[in-house]
Amino acid sequence: MTMPLSVTDCVVRSDRGRVLLSVPSLELGPGVSLGIRGPSGAGKSTLLYALAGLSDRAEGSIRWGDTELLALSTARRTQFRAAWIGMIFQDFLLFDELGALANASLPAMFAPRSDRSALKTRAGAQLAHLGITALKRTVDSFSGGERQRVAVARALSNDAGILLADEPTASLNRDAADALIADLVAKVRNNGKTLIAVSHDAHLLDSMDQIISLTDGQIETPSGARPA
Amino acid sequence: MIALWDGLPAETQDIALVVLLILPALIVGRIVLRGYAPWPLIGALLWRFRWANGLFVLLIAVSVGMGIGLLAQERGLRQGTAAAADKFDLVVTAPGSEITMMLAAVFLQPSDVPLLDGATYAAIAGHENVALAAPLGFGDSFGASPIVGTTAEFAIHLSDGRIEGRMWQDYGEAVVGALTPLQIGDGFIPAHGVGDGAEHDAHGGEELHVVGRMGATGTPWDRAILLPIETVWDVHGLANGHAPEHGEQIGPPFDPAYFPGTPVIIVRANELWANYALRSEFITDRTMAFFPGTVLGNLYRVLGDIRQAISLMTLVTQSLVAASVLLGLFILSNLFQRQLALLRALGAPARFVFAILWSYGAVLLVVGAAFGTVLGMIAATVLSRVISARTDILVSAPIGWSEIHYLAGFISLMTLLSLLPALAAFRKSIVAGLRS
Ligand SMILES: Nc1ncnc2c1ncn2[C@@H]1O[C@H](COP(=O)(O)OP(=O)(O)OP(=O)(O)O)[C@@H](O)[C@H]1O
Ligand SMILES: [Mg+2]
Numbered sequence: 001m002t003m004p005l006s007v008t009d010c011v012v013r014s015d016r017g018r019v020l021l022s023v024p025s026l027e028l029g030p031g032v033s034l035g036i037r038g039p040s041g042a043g044k045s046t047l048l049y050a051l052a053g054l055s056d057r058a059e060g061s062i063r064w065g066d067t068e069l070l071a072l073s074t075a076r077r078t079q080f081r082a083a084w085i086g087m088i089f090q091d092f093l094l095f096d097e098l099g100a101l102a103n104a105s106l107p108a109m110f111a112p113r114s115d116r117s118a119l120k121t122r123a124g125a126q127l128a129h130l131g132i133t134a135l136k137r138t139v140d141s142f143s144g145g146e147r148q149r150v151a152v153a154r155a156l157s158n159d160a161g162i163l164l165a166d167e168p169t170a171s172l173n174r175d176a177a178d179a180l181i182a183d184l185v186a187k188v189r190n191n192g193k194t195l196i197a198v199s200h201d202a203h204l205l206d207s208m209d210q211i212i213s214l215t216d217g218q219i220e221t222p223s224g225a226r227p228a
Numbered sequence: 229m230i231a232l233w234d235g236l237p238a239e240t241q242d243i244a245l246v247v248l249l250i251l252p253a254l255i256v257g258r259i260v261l262r263g264y265a266p267w268p269l270i271g272a273l274l275w276r277f278r279w280a281n282g283l284f285v286l287l288i289a290v291s292v293g294m295g296i297g298l299l300a301q302e303r304g305l306r307q308g309t310a311a312a313a314d315k316f317d318l319v320v321t322a323p324g325s326e327i328t329m330m331l332a333a334v335f336l337q338p339s340d341v342p343l344l345d346g347a348t349y350a351a352i353a354g355h356e357n358v359a360l361a362a363p364l365g366f367g368d369s370f371g372a373s374p375i376v377g378t379t380a381e382f383a384i385h386l387s388d389g390r391i392e393g394r395m396w397q398d399y400g401e402a403v404v405g406a407l408t409p410l411q412i413g414d415g416f417i418p419a420h421g422v423g424d425g426a427e428h429d430a431h432g433g434e435e436l437h438v439v440g441r442m443g444a445t446g447t448p449w450d451r452a453i454l455l456p457i458e459t460v461w462d463v464h465g466l467a468n469g470h471a472p473e474h475g476e477q478i479g480p481p482f483d484p485a486y487f488p489g490t491p492v493i494i495v496r497a498n499e500l501w502a503n504y505a506l507r508s509e510f511i512t513d514r515t516m517a518f519f520p521g522t523v524l525g526n527l528y529r530v531l532g533d534i535r536q537a538i539s540l541m542t543l544v545t546q547s548l549v550a551a552s553v554l555l556g557l558f559i560l561s562n563l564f565q566r567q568l569a570l571l572r573a574l575g576a577p578a579r580f581v582f583a584i585l586w587s588y589g590a591v592l593l594v595v596g597a598a599f600g601t602v603l604g605m606i607a608a609t610v611l612s613r614v615i616s617a618r619t620d621i622l623v624s625a626p627i628g629w630s631e632i633h634y635l636a637g638f639i640s641l642m643t644l645l646s647l648l649p650a651l652a653a654f655r656k657s658i659v660a661g662l663r664s
Contacts, residue, residue, distance in 0.1 A: 049659050054573055054662070055659050056657045056659070074578070083575070089570075093566070096272075102268050107576075109268070110264050
């Protein structure tokens, strides 16, 4: 269902050459959850982008299983993302003019025809599970928490093995956040997915298998392993 | 290949050309969109920038409408004037300018034209291949209607026999064109001259009576009042074309000795082929003979250069409009950067993102072209009405194949060109796009 992660000597620089992120080594077994914390501007989002193969400027090695992400062409990296990665962005990034279901099932628009209906069904089920009932209303009228849940449903719609979540609970109230945390953790436990979540939420971090802290682009606590 | 093409019926050629012209757009669309279902997203983006898009569509529509309207109008005018000259196979006049003579005889534009004498008329009328030789007498008017003296045969020929009421049988009787304000039974007093200079009391007070009304011909003759030419001569105090012992006769044959002269003789041959022979026969040192259709054709050829200049100008305007729309799309694609980066982050192939931008532009172009067609049709119809009202030449300018070809070519070219702004999707890196 998923694969291990191995990062070595990964450096991401800004356009001007400033080092935004430097990860000498990061290892994560398959089906493990990792929490990332750190102050604002530490490079947490930068790390998630790099792990998703979105960063053109990443150097070094990022391996998912047998796949060396940084050696792939842009097109192959895109394919890899479509097949393996579900992403929850820090600011949701929804299409305001589309409804909740259309947003959550966005990948269906470019998925192979045979996968489309399954993808839409999953997106609908996720939305229902997350308590979003207005499927057609355009999301520009949604509250922050509702938008976040739509973003979560979209990340889960392609049933990806790897979930990369940037502050997935930031806009949710405590109960909704806890429910989502329980959900995500269950996916890791039961379906053998890998979850990497950036968060300030102590509840979320507490539920992760491992936690790292980022400051100024450097990993401070190399890997604080915790009992599962 | 060329022989094969030439062998096809015109309709098939036209359809084939449309298909050929639109094919590039269809192929590009097929290649770009294959395997994707992006329409909800494109719709959403179109809706987001609806005001800008509306303006783009309007610009395209106006420029396309102008192009199509002008093309259709020009053709309509050509066909209308040609149709107006249809009944005038061969025109014989005194030597001079063919165009002036044609304008006078066919389009009833008043002008001073020299007369042909009775012997000349008799020679033409008596020719074995001549079926109809009608003298025309101009110079009088009633209100906005020119009065034309001629023969009953010509009136019947002109109206294809569609005369309501009856043909004139006597001096004081007239048959009017479909657009004259006179009704059957009305009386009127002709004025000497036409337009503002007409003298109203010049001919004494002899009242003439309308006995018939011709069906519409779509020519300036619809405004005309037709009289026996004898009446016209008589009103002017001239001999009436017949010897005193036949004084009451109306219509040919005329007696050359009592023939006051006619500026124009409309000739119809009994066989089509004879027209050419008649024309060469009637070109002498005292007469000129011409086919109005040919004169119009020459005129169109001269005007053809102007038409090409106009076409070129509309094409340039249209290209400019299209270019600015493409530039607008290019700028708009900047506003999409974040959404496009998001799509790529979600695993959308580059071609999908490209397809979104291209379809966006293509939709604007196609919608603009569609509105433009409607606009062009309306413009052409209104213009035709105005021209018809001003000239009495029936001009109708329906959209024809050349406009459809033009549209198809425009759409193809522009959809190909809008591949360029779609490339703008790949200017920025994904992360930069996500952070923008
Ligand atoms: N293209 C860039 N050029 C220069 N600096 C950049 C660029 N992209 C990001 N940065 C900087 O890199 C640092 C890390 O950014 P990042 O978004 O990863 O932080 P973060 O840890 O996610 O912060 P937050 O918790 O506020 O989301 C920030 O200081 C940011 O300003
Ligand atoms: Mg961040």
